[in-house]
Amino acid sequence: MWTFLGSECMFFGSLIATFLVYRNQSTTGPFPDEIIDVPITTVSTFVLLMSSLAMVLALNAVQRNQANLGRFWILMTALLGTIFLGFQAFEFNEFFNEGLTPRVNLFGTTFFVLTGFHGAHVTVGVIWLLVMAGVITPKGLSAWTLLGAVLGAYAILVGILGLLDVIRNLSDVGAVIFIAAGAVVMVAAGLKHFSIPTKLNVASQAGNLEVTALYWHFVDIVWIVIFTVVYLVSANDSIETSEAIISGLHGGG
Amino acid sequence: MATQRPESGGSRPGLLSRFFWDSDHRYFQLPKTYAEEANPEGEGPLGTKPRPWAKKWWDFTGGDHPSPLFYVIVGSILGVITLLEYWLFTTNLEKKWINSALFALSSAKFFMVVAFFMHLKFDNKWFAKLFAAAFFLAIGIFLATLALADKLNG
Known part of the structure; x- marks a missing residue:
């Protein structure tokens, strides 16, 4: 896993370098300072950091052979990762509505490639976490309650995306019904799932979960760099550039 | 699926066999880490042997x-x-x-x-060195890309 993470360092290092090479090179808008919403991204960054905390608590519990607690924190990590993906879907949708696509300018191309690949990595991580939650789940009914919790979380996500108009053909009432139904299913499944006493020896899975955790934390540290370089620094730096280009266009016209 | 160790006829297994198989049925003979044990020692943030000045922090x-x-x-x-x-x-x-x-x-x-x-x-130092090497190589690629772009753009 460490070798793989080393190769991933070079992969994301190249993508971030490419973003920086083409920074402030766009001749047409939208420019970063016009479109990037730093407060929302700060919240999503916080969510991803807290998912890393949940991940390390999950590993800690599994190493202590605490099956239910470990499974709870794994699912919490997956949920926080899914919320982060929801933020990213919302952001991409907003950018598309504002006219920023991968083909409109260099900022759009480099931004979507970089953050898109990161989002893909988070998606893989969420799937991996759900598999690990299944691995340390006792056989039988408990697996079905786990499935219920996942479906409930999915319904909540669909509802939230509907309310945010990312899913356009879902009315507000329909979105609220999705959220409410998803919450009921998730809470019921969760109560049933975690009430089952288990004597499963989950400590034997600590090594496998450690590998999953390494991947998840790596995805987190990549976002720490992206948040600083792409959002905070670039949005701050591009203000003068975009103003110069816009004033030049007005002067020329 | 459990990996079967190849029959070696009682003699010492060859280099290839030793690399791909061992008595623990592990594919690679990587150094063992604390993560393979249920209750490992040395898992604390200050390593296995805390300095005396760090004892208080270690306990905390x-x-x-x-x-x-x-x-x-x-x-x-x-x-x-x-x-x-x-x-x-x-x-x-x-x-x-x-x-x-x-x-x-x-x-x-x-x-x-x-x-x-x-x-x-507190993991095996092999892994720390491996990751550090790849990390600094990535930093090198990163800086080389920026320098090349800077040179090409004049």
């Missing part, structure tokens, strides 16, 4: 097993740093100072996650 963080509270404290610090970054972004300080501070805070978060959450501080 749970000794061999960092307590969940320790991780919550690290997570809280990461959250506070993120809020601090946002506050810096909204200030009217000179940009070079803002950017320098942002990179410093980002680096602090990066190394806190790697050291404490990824357990690199």
Whole structure:
């Protein structure tokens, strides 16, 4: 896993370098300072950091052979990762509505490639976490309650995306019904799932979960760099550039 | 599926066999890590043998097993740093100072996650060296790309 993470360092290092090479090179808008919403991204960054905390608590519990607690924190990590993906879907949708696509300018191309690949990595991580939650789940009914919790979380996500108009053909009432139904299913499944006493020896899975955790934390540290370089620094730096280009266009016209 | 060790006819297995199989049915003879044990020693954030001056901190963080509270404290610090970054972004300080501070805070978060959450501080040193080598190679590629672009753009 460490070798793989080393190769991933070079992969994301190249993508971030490419973003920086083409920074402030766009001749047409939208420019970063016009479109990037730093407060929302700060919240999503916080969510991803807290998912890393949940991940390390999950590993800690599994190493202590605490099956239910470990499974709870794994699912919490997956949920926080899914919320982060929801933020990213919302952001991409907003950018598309504002006219920023991968083909409109260099900022759009480099931004979507970089953050898109990161989002893909988070998606893989969420799937991996759900598999690990299944691995340390006792056989039988408990697996079905786990499935219920996942479906409930999915319904909540669909509802939230509907309310945010990312899913356009879902009315507000329909979105609220999705959220409410998803919450009921998730809470019921969760109560049933975690009430089952288990004597499963989950400590034997600590090594496998450690590998999953390494991947998840790596995805987190990549976002720490992206948040600083792409959002905070670039949005701050591009203000003068975009103003110069816009004033030049007005002067020329 | 369990890996079967090849029949060696009682003689010492060859180099290839030793690389791909061993008595634990592991594919590669990588060094064993604490993660393979249920209750490993030396899992604390200060390693297996804490310095005398670090004993108090060692006890607070749970000794061999960092307590969940320790991780919550690290997570809280990461959250506070993120809020601090946002506050810096909204200030009217000179940009070079803002950017320098942002990179410093980002680096602090990066190394806190790697050291404490990824357990690199108390994992096998082979892995730490492997990751560090790849990380610095990535930094080299990163800087070379920027330098090349700078040269080409005049």
